[in-house]
Amino acid sequence: MPAAAPQKPQPKPTQSTARRPVLLDLPYAPLERSPLPPGRDRGWYITHNRRLKAMRLAIALLDSGVYVPNQARDETIRSTALKIGVHPPSDTTCHMVRELMRYCR
Known part of the structure; x- marks a missing residue:
């Protein structure tokens, strides 16, 4: 039997990061929500949300x-x-977003 010719290894396919979808390009699915605990004052619910x-x-x-x-x-x-x-955030919520981003650095 004739010997088979050695095969070259095939290069692995790579994906360019130039066209990789960003998360905002993908549709957001609404999250499944659970009810909030009862018996708290109104301020707690506002702050939590x-x-x-x-x-x-x-x-x-x-x-x-x-x-x-x-x-x-x-x-x-x-x-x-x-x-x-989501509804446009207030100035207070925008400030909170920036504080969260500072904390995550």
Whole structure:
């Protein structure tokens, strides 16, 4: 039997990062929500929901390439809120988003 010719190893396919989708390019699915604990005062619920919103916005900004709090101006945060489908945040929530980004550095 004739000997088979040695085969060259095939190069591994690579994916360019130039066209890799950013998370904001993908549709956000609504999260499954659980009920909040009863019996708290109204201020607790407001603060809790504000923190959740700020956390979602900070994650979306980080996914879109905004890593420094100085880059996250109020207009940037509000446009990101529209992209991910949440109501435009208040000035207080925008400040909280920047504080979260500072803490994550």
